[in-house]
Amino acid sequence: MRALHEKNLRTFFVDVIRWNLRGGIGLQLFRLVLLGFMGLGVYAYSHQARYGLSVTGMNDIVSWGFYISNFTFLVGVAAAAVMLILPAYVFHDPDFHRVVIIGEGVAVGALVMCLTFIMADLGGPLQAWHLIPGIGLFNFPSSILAWDVLVLNGYLLLNGLVPAYILYSHYKGRHADEKKYRPFVFLSIFWAFTIHMVTAFLYQGLPARPFWNNPLMGPRFLASAFAAGPALITLILAVIHSSTTYKIDRSVFNKLRLIIVISAIINLIMLFSEIFKEFYFPTHHSSSAVYLFFGMDGHNSLVPWIWTSVCVNLLATLVLAFNPGKNNPKVLLPACFFLFVAIWMEKGIGLIVPGLIPSPLGEVVDYLPTWVELGVTLGILALGITVVTWLIRAALIIEQDYSGL
Amino acid sequence: MVKTLLVGHVMTRICKFISMIALFFAFFVAHADASQKSFLDEIKGADATFDNRSVPVTKQVTEESVLAKEPYQGGSFRVLARKKMIGRYKCSSCHTEKPTTVNRGLELTHGDVYLTHGRGEQALSCIDCHRDEERDYLEDKKGRKIDFDHSYQLCGQCHFRQKRDWLGGAHGKRAENWAGDRVIFNCTTCHNPHSPRFEKRFPATYSVPLD
Amino acid sequence: MSEKKNHPKNDNPLDFLSGESNRRSFIKGLSFAAAAGSAALTAGCIPSADAATTEEMKLRWQEFFKEHYRLMTQEEKDGTVARLERLAKLQKGLDVQMSSQSPLEGVLYGYAFNITRCEGFMECVTACVEENNLDRKTNTQYIRIFEMEPGQLDPGTGDGQYYHEVPVDNKFYMGTQCFHCEKAPCIKACPTKATWREPDGIVVVDYDWCIGCRYCQAACPYYGRRFNWGQAEIPKDEITTRQHYLGNRLRPKGKMEKCTFCIQRTRKGRLPACVEACPTGARVFGNLLDPDSEIRYVLKHKKVFRMKEELGTDPKFWYFID
Numbered sequence: 001m002r003a004l005h006e007k008n009l010r011t012f013f014v015d016v017i018r019w020n021l022r023g024g025i026g027l028q029l030f031r032l033v034l035l036g037f038m039g040l041g042v043y044a045y046s047h048q049a050r051y052g053l054s055v056t057g058m059n060d061i062v063s064w065g066f067y068i069s070n071f072t073f074l075v076g077v078a079a080a081a082v083m084l085i086l087p088a089y090v091f092h093d094p095d096f097h098r099v100v101i102i103g104e105g106v107a108v109g110a111l112v113m114c115l116t117f118i119m120a121d122l123g124g125p126l127q128a129w130h131l132i133p134g135i136g137l138f139n140f141p142s143s144i145l146a147w148d149v150l151v152l153n154g155y156l157l158l159n160g161l162v163p164a165y166i167l168y169s170h171y172k173g174r175h176a177d178e179k180k181y182r183p184f185v186f187l188s189i190f191w192a193f194t195i196h197m198v199t200a201f202l203y204q205g206l207p208a209r210p211f212w213n214n215p216l217m218g219p220r221f222l223a224s225a226f227a228a229g230p231a232l233i234t235l236i237l238a239v240i241h242s243s244t245t246y247k248i249d250r251s252v253f254n255k256l257r258l259i260i261v262i263s264a265i266i267n268l269i270m271l272f273s274e275i276f277k278e279f280y281f282p283t284h285h286s287s288s289a290v291y292l293f294f295g296m297d298g299h300n301s302l303v304p305w306i307w308t309s310v311c312v313n314l315l316a317t318l319v320l321a322f323n324p325g326k327n328n329p330k331v332l333l334p335a336c337f338f339l340f341v342a343i344w345m346e347k348g349i350g351l352i353v354p355g356l357i358p359s360p361l362g363e364v365v366d367y368l369p370t371w372v373e374l375g376v377t378l379g380i381l382a383l384g385i386t387v388v389t390w391l392i393r394a395a396l397i398i399e400q401d402y403s404g405l
Numbered sequence: 406m407v408k409t410l411l412v413g414h415v416m417t418r419i420c421k422f423i424s425m426i427a428l429f430f431a432f433f434v435a436h437a438d439a440s441q442k443s444f445l446d447e448i449k450g451a452d453a454t455f456d457n458r459s460v461p462v463t464k465q466v467t468e469e470s471v472l473a474k475e476p477y478q479g480g481s482f483r484v485l486a487r488k489k490m491i492g493r494y495k496c497s498s499c500h501t502e503k504p505t506t507v508n509r510g511l512e513l514t515h516g517d518v519y520l521t522h523g524r525g526e527q528a529l530s531c532i533d534c535h536r537d538e539e540r541d542y543l544e545d546k547k548g549r550k551i552d553f554d555h556s557y558q559l560c561g562q563c564h565f566r567q568k569r570d571w572l573g574g575a576h577g578k579r580a581e582n583w584a585g586d587r588v589i590f591n592c593t594t595c596h597n598p599h600s601p602r603f604e605k606r607f608p609a610t611y612s613v614p615l616d
Numbered sequence: 617m618s619e620k621k622n623h624p625k626n627d628n629p630l631d632f633l634s635g636e637s638n639r640r641s642f643i644k645g646l647s648f649a650a651a652a653g654s655a656a657l658t659a660g661c662i663p664s665a666d667a668a669t670t671e672e673m674k675l676r677w678q679e680f681f682k683e684h685y686r687l688m689t690q691e692e693k694d695g696t697v698a699r700l701e702r703l704a705k706l707q708k709g710l711d712v713q714m715s716s717q718s719p720l721e722g723v724l725y726g727y728a729f730n731i732t733r734c735e736g737f738m739e740c741v742t743a744c745v746e747e748n749n750l751d752r753k754t755n756t757q758y759i760r761i762f763e764m765e766p767g768q769l770d771p772g773t774g775d776g777q778y779y780h781e782v783p784v785d786n787k788f789y790m791g792t793q794c795f796h797c798e799k800a801p802c803i804k805a806c807p808t809k810a811t812w813r814e815p816d817g818i819v820v821v822d823y824d825w826c827i828g829c830r831y832c833q834a835a836c837p838y839y840g841r842r843f844n845w846g847q848a849e850i851p852k853d854e855i856t857t858r859q860h861y862l863g864n865r866l867r868p869k870g871k872m873e874k875c876t877f878c879i880q881r882t883r884k885g886r887l888p889a890c891v892e893a894c895p896t897g898a899r900v901f902g903n904l905l906d907p908d909s910e911i912r913y914v915l916k917h918k919k920v921f922r923m924k925e926e927l928g929t930d931p932k933f934w935y936f937i938d
Binding site for chain 3: 051052053054056058059060061063064118121122123124125126127128130131136137138139142143144145146149202203206207208209284287355356358359360361362363
């Protein structure tokens with residue numbers, strides 16, 4: 001570690017890069033695998049750039065597919081950082097204060113993935129500069145997509161700059177002035193709710209799609225995000241606790257479990273409410289739900305998908321709620337993992353694709369992602385994990401050094 | 406003291422944020438009643454005559470047309486001429502007082518005309534429409550002489566609903582342009598007067614399944 | 617994590633270039649090589665400019681940075697039209713006449729479809745495909761015709777993919793296309809205002825401004841929009857060369873397109889291709905602001921209805937029964 005008087009902004013960046021290029025053999029192999037996947041993503045995207053989006057499984061009926069599904073889910077994961085910030089700053093929980101920086105790192109990584117998914121999904125990505133207000137033409141406030149662009153980038157700035165300021169202060173051995181950043185932290189709490197509600201409104205505001213056009217989309221997104229996000233953060237914290245010297249207290253895991261359970265139960269209640277509305281007296285508007293849960297006209301590719309998701313969701317929620325083994329990580333961590341996967345299935349493909357099927361004129365098709373979509377998705381996931389690893393590694397090194405001072 | 410200042414600072418920020426949200430809500434709510442209004446009110450109020458000739462029409466109707474004998478709601482209009490389309494007009498070249506001998510007798514004695522106009526009791530025969538004394542003209546049930554170019558006057562005697570719609574524009578077709586002088590197809594441009602029903606046929610194309 | 621304690625104080629991050637090879641530096645080198653390779657691949661995947669002339673590159677450059685069509689002055693519109701005509705000549709050897717004609721005064725286009733008269737011949741579909749230079753490879757069709765069972769007016773209950781002798785007894789035929797709604801949800805949804813309603817009522821797309829996000833396609837309740845998933849392929853001799861900037865010009869891939877009421881024809885007083893092609897006269901088109909027009913006669917005297925009226929989109933396309 002260099003001497004305190006030698007540190008400045010340039011050395012900050014140099015040190016961050018240096019820390020992330022060094023490490024044990026396990027870490028280096030991990031990085032190599034991620035780089036490999038990113039390369040695969042680039043190769044798959046090159047196909048898409050050359051031939052157009054026809055190489056994906058999307059068509060005029062299912063015009064949004066795997067990319068937008070993952071985008072939707074990951075906005076939730078990004079918003080879920082608020083579930084660490086809230087206890088740390090509003091309730092002044094000291095254990096959570098220690099792990100807030102990790103949550104913000106995950107949020108930044110998830111947001112980077114979201115924005116990359118959007119760019120990968122665009123048919124004319126080179127024209128994306130048309131979105132910049134002032135230079136292009138921005139349809140604000142009519143278009144919810146315009147709102148989404150604003151709030152996502154704003155949240156990225158908030159969640160990037162505040163931890164950057166804190167880390168840089170700690171890097172320089174200084175105490176970070178809480179008066180300076182506390183308002184922004186509170187802003188980011190509200191903003192987290194906003195990004196996910198606005199993303200939900202993207203779908204909720206379309207009268208053409210009765211599967212999405214219900215008032216429960218926004219709250220449902222929040223509930224599922226606050227179940228899946230903290231589940232992921234639990235897993236990441238467990239990895240950090242076991243593979244680094246940055247130790248995390250058991251109480252953090254216990255409190256996170258509570259947050260996850262409450263959100264997952266609310267999510268299930270909302271799911272039940274939606275199922276009741278669709279199936280108690282099915283109308284033509286329920287045809288999307290019928291397609292999803294029971295298949296339609298011989299097309300039933302999503303039926304096993306959604307039933308697996310709902311059952312696993314229910315099981316994982318029960319395990320986390322009843323807590324057999326009394327906070328035994330061998331029980332809770334797999335439950336968190338399965339809950340995360342189940343919510344990904346239901347909020348990703350299980351939400352976007354059925355909303356578009358049947359088409360507005362009643363035609364039913366099936367959707368299957370192609371190798372291009374899977375490759376690009378893997379590449380973007382690897383990119384996100386790389387970003388998260390870089391941020392968390394730098395943050396933990398700085399924090400440990402700072403607390404050791 | 407510092408703590409209350411901080412709380413006050415945070416509270417002002419929260420209030421600003423909530424007022425921003427309230428403003429946007431007001432914006433949306435104000436537009437909610439717009440869904441009850443329709444542009445149809447504007448259309449119904451649009452009673453000023455539109456000068457069709459003000460539109461610079463680039464493709465003129467090349468087929469011959471005649472001025473219709475009846476007006477429509479916009480005044481006079483033109484109908485595509487028919488006589489030029491009939492191969493062996495004038496009929497009086499054969500149909501004279503005296504008997505005539507012709508080569509290709511079967512064909513020239515209208516053996517190729519397949520007459521299925523009307524069903525059962527109401528099936529029409531040739532002289533129901535054609536004027537017996539002057540074969541160059543048609544004749545309606547009141548004995549009035551009707552020109553081939555103005556056959557709508559004859560068709561309209563039975564098919565009066567379609568004729569009314571045709572005059573107005575709900576039946577039939579315009580030739581080439583929606584603007585400029587109104588030139589429309591006459592009845593026989595689409596309907597063969599001897600077997601007016603459209604025949605069954607294969608569609609021109611099909612739609613591919615999207616999976 | 618532990619190795620940081622062993623670092624000498626003045627460690628230079630670029631030491632590895634001169635230092636001796638060991639396992640760590642080998643892996644580091646490999647990862648750099650992989651990163652460089654990926655960068656090269658990314659550079660390669662940008663659409664190649666194979667053997668383009670400088671003139672073509674200059675035109676494409678200017679086209680890339682141009683403004684939104686609505687914000688252009690008439691000279692700028694003429695300029696972009698000239699560039700596009702020249703590009704068509706350079707890239708495909710086509711002589712196109714592109715127009716940037718503005719809407720006519722006092723005109724609001726309306727459309728009516730007679731579901732008693734439609735016999736399912738689909739001449740309208742072929743005429744539209746030819747007139748609007750639609751992709752032949754994917755069989756893109758703006759117009760869809762449904763064979764319907766009497767009793768229901770929902771196209772979902774009909775068959776949109778029939779191919780047999782028509783008309784079938786006891787069935788009727790109904791066509792859909794973009795309905796050019798007055799309160800179009802697609803216009804509200806577009807984040808870059810690439811689609812808008814022209815003063816004469818036609819909902820148009822500026823293909824060069826569209827970013828291809830497909831939000832408008834999700835918002836349309838009538839399946840009116842089509843996306844260019846790949847580059848459209850049209851046989852050269854079938855390309856319609858009389859084009860409009862907002863209408864049937866050749867679209868790049870990754871852009872949204874739709875029926876434009878044949879803007880290249882209707883602004884010159886001609887009927888859209890579908891209306892002209894219909895053998896039974898089931899389609900009526902005209903100026904809604906002209907009280908003597910055919911469309912106004914239909915609205916006044918016939919039992920008209922619109923599709924999905926409850927959504928409040930106010931389409932300018934009516935169906936009627938004789």
